[in-house]
Amino acid sequence: MKILKKILFSILALVFLIVLGVFIYYKSKAPQYEGERELTGLSSETKVYFDEYGVPHIYAQNQKDALHALGFVHAQDRLWQMELMRRIAPGRLSELFGSKALENDQFFSGIGIDENSAQAVANLDKNSEAYQLAQAYIDGVNQYLEEGKTPIEFDLVGVKKEPFTIKDMYNIFGFMSFSFAMAQKTDPLLTEIRDEWGMDYLADFGLDGSLAKTRLKSYDGKAKDYAAIAKSVTALLEQSPVPPFIGSNSWVIGAEKTKNNKVIFANDPHIMFSQPGTWYEAHISCPGYEMYGYYLAGTPFPLLGHNRDYAYGLTMFENDDLDFFQEENHPQNAKQYKTASGYANYSVRTKTIKVKDTTDVQLTIKSTQHGPVMNGLLKGLNAKNPVAMSWIYTQHPNRILEAVYGLSHAKNLDDFHQKVGLVHAPGLNVMYGDAKNNIGWITSGKLYKMPEGVNPNFILNGANGKDDQRTFLPFEENPHAINPDWHYVYSSNNQPEPINGYLYPGYYLPQDRAKRIQSLLATKSNWERADVERMINDHTSLIYPGLVKNWMQCVTRDGLTSTEKSALETLQQWEGTHAVYDIAPTIYNKWLYFYLKNTFQDELGEERFSLFLGTHILKQMVAGQSVNPNSPWWDDVKTKGIKETRDQIVNRSFHEAIKALEKQLGPEYTNWRWGKVHTLEHQHPLGKVAALRPLFNVGTFEVPGGNEVINNLLFYLAEDGHYKVGGGPSTRRIIDFSDVENSVSILPTGQSGVRSSPHYNDQAEMYVKGRFRKMKLNRKEIEATSTLLVLKPKAN
Template structure:
């Protein structure tokens, strides 16, 4: 990896400084290429080879298919603003420009969504492809394109694909990216042409990573092998409605509630009431229960190995977005902030861009700017000339797992055997033989369990010829998921991009069926709002989606979907602000439908609410910079609860060896303000104590099937300050017992510990002795043991001198190229990866630089971008990306925003013609 990169001073570099920086990069590149030449035994990559893929950003290029000239204006960070005179030209140019900067990323994404990674990377990806083919994202995307998307959306998708293919035309692999040049050593892969379906399928991948409570559904079912109902309830406490406010707080669902009160219970209308889950397992026999346990344990293994699209396989993902009305802002107009929390990737999942019609008319309808996905036309989050919007994951339950009883002829349903729906898939493998699989589907969905050889052994009960010769009989697991039905989310993107007011926006949101998102809204006329869109299922009484259901019972099936006009929303609430941070959308006692049993628990949302309300209560007005500062809030809610208790613990010399050293660490917490700054020694010690509390209280009590896999970060030792030594690595979760489950430490665990605090003798606070370390029989004993263990853990990691400790030395971000940067040879990882950055923030804080307590302290998800939109003057809006515009290693814009992102800074966001012209550094004209 490159030399250690810590947070910069945040000073804006001048043009001369930037040129010096670029010359320095070229010097580093020359050294890197010399290294590569030696490592590869003489294979030499010249600077011209590396630079061959850099985009042309000046002059002009002729493109077949354009109807008129298009201007591409890039600022000093390489962020493009596109100006065209027709919709088709605008989106064709978007495809061309995104391919210039990010085609390799786009190509990998489409191979993932279609289950064709093996075509690029060989046999190591065959199992992933088998699972992805079973889900069939590309098949559903094709069906959407053929049957459900509007004619205009298809036209835009075609124009976008035409632009991507215009970029590819006549280019060799080395002209596209460094990664292709590297892959060329191993195979003769050549990128295929882009298709409209390649763009649509990406929404399926995004929906998969944001799929809601499927992991909780698996975990709860696996817990039954070792824990009783009360113990499981301890680990899934109810949402704290009295402490952490919901998103929608008044008035907007009263009419719905009255309707149900008059017309009957929610369950009679086809919805679960969200009560006991005891009925969710139906009348399954003990053999079915055993089958469920084994099938889910195997499925867990399969899921852990999957590549991610935008998140950490559905775990721990959250986001912040809030809007403040003009009556509380300095400008007198709304301010809107958003920072989605996604897995750290290089390049960032986001691509900043402006799409402008020179004159907005029926021929050219768009004037919009914001964050896009490379590979998809339109803007996902941002603003146009009239409105702005942000998104956070709603977490509503749109997936259900079903335990199926299988036979040679099919599956059992209402005491009858129903034949499987089957299809054959051929997986092509670079450098190897193709593999054929058979995908089987029940009336609930595809059999995910067919993709695990271990599950087949467990599920097979007889040797019977079946429609799927590679699979046996017994029990299996199928998936019902709204994203496996054709939808209209791609239509929603374009409709939101040109919405002029709240009514337009709400109408556009109804098209956004999956993934279901919390949408916040503000407009230049001063209005603010929130709406929950999505295709959200209703369930029969006794089934709430919290655990897998019996697929053989028709009563367990979905009964319908919540109507759009019955979904929660708010418009101009009297309090003057709306906060969404994955908390409960509505109070369950005031809404007739169960949206999910697994909300986020509201730590971040309530902190944001408190920050806004305290500013209002003090009589102040909120500025753009106030919104930015709120995004950077590092306060730890769990520390506020635990530190007063920890400070009262008597570190007894008779009970604790080297007690003085432990007391020295304990004293770090005295006077600490609970802020997790990168340079804070107290934050480092507290988070280690918290991690050890979780391990001691819960780790040896949970089923071993719940142990977290795939979260271990292979990184350089925490006490290095120079370049990472590729031969000297440590696995951050190496201390974790492979047979012991470990909580991830998210805000559900905050609530678990909070609910147990007053029960000082709870069985959860017991732990056996280990070596010369005593066990614990009550809360304070366990806390003392955690404080001792944390002291010696940090001594090993950071040294005995606590004056040298800091949170940032533990809590570091490594940016890795998501393919060759993780699986490629060492010299390629050195060339493609960047980091580390020492970060502030933490798990379930507003500045959510998340870490997984099961795998160490390294950063695993981040605020993937940050923006603050000023509806009073759009040119005074601010934004930042995690990395940069370019996906090309050694390009000046590869990670040129990361230092500022780490410092919590935002860049100017030009929108008007004059502001864009003033910030333009390079102009490229695309001509017919």
Template structure:
């Protein structure tokens, strides 16, 4: 007993010691959460800057000069989102493996091969002096926080044993290149199409890519030898940075709003994480007044309103990437063939530092078209028996990108002429921009560098030696899709096609399915004026229009038992709203997912994983016109019977859902599985810590609703996790900027110890919003905290 008592005392002492260490560590990490009031002396300011923060930590910056405002924004971004900024620039520079280890080598190899950061460094000189000055002042503000902060860094820095280097303007510019890469994936589509044609033939492949167009046997014959190399390239590529499409926007003219001024709504859809990409901020100076969504690492307002205009973005789906199969000169492997003879590869060498491993040195070759992607795998040349390499042409890799200058001017534009003048500088990513101004005008523009091809549409890899599919330039700015005050009185886009068949240039075929666009037009066409509240309700809408096409085709089957009959009756009576409190969305999605697997997996074989998705337009075609895809894998030969396949997959869906949620269908809930994880890319992977900081929440919506709830549909474990959607929502009232509404998905802070880590999650989930308005007296009277940044005495 004596030793038991002594052991108990020792254990108690040890627990107290550990508690002290944990408590001390927690206290230390808390010093990384900024105070939201007080006075801070900072070198680099020309005059005091007053920063008011509301109850959610959203700042309004009052400065006497634009430069001081950008300095202050850089300081605030560093306070709240420094790790997010660090992660973005490391991804763009191909330097993740320095802190993560070999797991990120594929991504680093791709970034070094593309040379995004090298381009960003060179592009700084292409910007106007005013834009360069803004970037320099912003970087100075970021570095003022890094150098002057004597508390803890965000905890991710300690976990990965690194410290932030000084911020540079190139660190800002590389973000737009990452976005251009994320929102363009045409070369991956080309690889996928080529491999599918080799497996299925052109006619059957065209069913899977409805916009593919005619594929001539001559073209395919030229690609046959390259298929093994393209398969190897597909394996060497890292996972995509994120989904490419999905955003909503509409702008309504004064004749349909009832206020005498336009209303503009926008909710861009990107990957959902914690913190979210967007950071709300408002800036007020004598020459600049702007409010909306900024991005940590960037001084400019990406989406928002200024004193006179408002704007919104959606992704176009333009084809701005082409793979070219270059022929290595058989007489000299250091050269490749062109229409004008042999040319030397441009060659450079880069070394990637790897945490916990040896450095990796890679030789990067480029041709007249762009970097050689098939060098991503050192053994790729063994697969290229035909003496070919694959080079990437990509508009975002052209030197002299001035897109940041366009955004600088957009923040200050006062009318349509200013808007057009500044958007001439936009290069990438290609976006659909809606516009409104306080003069009552509305408009639309698709700016950027969209290639013009000598022949073809770039749907398959081209022959680099012949030059037949070379780019001859880009679509002239005057010919880009644009409209001012269209007769309909509104403009809407949800990643659907932006031009009709008579448009003289090819933009691309990467459009999203038209269901969200149809729903926007349908709701805008309802009786009564379009208001801010009505637009907010549209952004929260959960009606899934693709179910109107698919469910009548799916539920027409004969049930094989009572349980199936009850499920079919429930689906036939469903209002097709993807609400988290309902069982029908879960039943519908589980059935549709299993049916899609049954349709695609057998014919596509090893290619099914890359193609897999719900593809409602393709499934509708199969169910109505091409039942040959509905073969039963268990039969020999497989009969083409979609009804039998629907019966089988509905039974499997009911079995699976019963196992997960019990036998009572009425008790199932879409929100039980449609959960937005809102995970931190580092901390959420740490045992225990991930659970403590979790912001996961059940959500409404689905892949094709305006309230976008896109999921990891190809994940066998969590197929309905809500990982992609509207991280930012805004509705701009051009009659009164103070009535404009804003929301982001998580909170302003990227530090889990901050009260603003996730304090907006419930508001975002439930469709609420807030304003960014008020003068200094208003904000002080509302009790907002005040921090004064000022030059040292």
């Protein structure tokens, strides 16, 4: 018995020591938020106050010291995220994750971001303030990399530490820019529909821009394997450990429409959710400069920011800056392709991709005059049908570092406007408001006109010499509105009005959010910050209730079950809200899915239908196609000799939807709450491993909102009826220039990417509930509510 007790005691002691060791290890990784630290390269003492949400407020004697400190504290909270971000564009994820990341690396290695970044760095003025400050930030990151705590993820994955460089910054911006593009998801799919079914089947898609009913107003005073491209690129972006950008809202209310006669600015960029989230907040203050900014991991200047003088933010323009060209091989010489002036040689380069769990992979990349050939970079493409990708980002001088520096250091509205013009890709709606009561909407991007008769929504002809004849437009002709006489500007990724009679092609989102925003802004003239807080959390659709009432006219009333009758009554009373307790959006989205499936899947097939569900163009065309009795899509091509009608398809879809909901959620329709099916979990890259999921992921939460409402917590439709939110507001920011020190924001989870930090998920509940916290600018308030980390120059 004594021996047994000793054995049991020994086991318990061993377990205790293991648990204690794990706890000590876990705690040892926490960031340092107070005390003192010496940094090499600082010219003077710099103070960093971390407020109650972990936001650093950096007070320095000059910008160079401030940026050095920013790099250091940014790295201690987000070094793992920085490591992932810099590895995507050059194709270096396989070094960490092995062959499962190889497809991602092959694609991004081939499209030229890394080479473009190297050229951009070579062209930089090394004496410019933008370069000097960027290098100071890099120095701070690298000092933490060398001397700071190693993230848990580095230990688990086995990351070999390497110094960060300014080229890494450019690669991060490059991946961000590519993730904006929708052409890679859309053009190949539309081309296959055209070639297989004919243009009549595309009439409902509004490729001429006719579906964009709410437009932004400017103010001056044969079938190939194309769908493989869409499938492969979509999969790469969705499986990426770093989230792509997807949409956004922003509006700026002029002084004439606010209660306190000062501008109110609002912005919520929509990005796929991840843990940690996209943005890192930091406030810098030094003589002659102050900015409260939102930073991408590994970058020195904020993409969103404000101070006491002005505020800026962004949404995606969604213009078309990426095209695919069908090339034609020489019939006898595989090294050549056809052009309008004869055959030309493919340019060829090779790259080595290091793979953690196998031998290195040698990648051969062929390029034409249009760009890199996708065959060999993406799965499923036949080598006999080479398709090249033409992307504005890699075809013109890259001045993105100069641009983001300029936006955060603008002297006035005119200066800010000119700095936007430095961004040739991606296309952005850049929003502006200032303390002098100026407001503005300015689009970035190198826009171009296509030859008449050439539709960039399809794979273009690479050999005819016509499809690639683009006419680039001067930046001055980009859509914009500066101080319009209707006293507000807004953007929800919707299409701008024509400029000089030309409707800019793109992959714009439907009018839903734009119409709701415009209806609210136009009818009220005494806005306060609290009103905007409610508006940015609004989840009402002006479109869905009318649409579903139209569908209800197709439902035959004979033989309805009691549940079906109750469902129709609920939909009849629906005002378009998407609260967690609402039932109507659960019914609507199930009905929507079955209508889409019964209408489109017979022609597209299961795989292409799944791709179709992920495109913007689907969202654009539902409202028009679903009420068009003459659409060719209604006929089920699998039922020979029978021609189905709109009424039949919509009616059948309703009954199938109700049966599916009864099976999924039970027969009592009052239990079909939106929050039961619309949920959010913030996934860490390592959270995909089941054993690590509880440690690294944040959530799951029942959430309000939905697709194409202002609170755009978006999801992909699925037959199982579980709408797992993939993306949404990456922050919600409101700056009121009548009380700028009490401006507010929120992050989806928290500031820190370090699991043992108290700021890893301390905003998650607030975010779900639509609450805000202060973006502090007042130094006395900051000092009274913060911990202090003093950074001192390291003695030689």
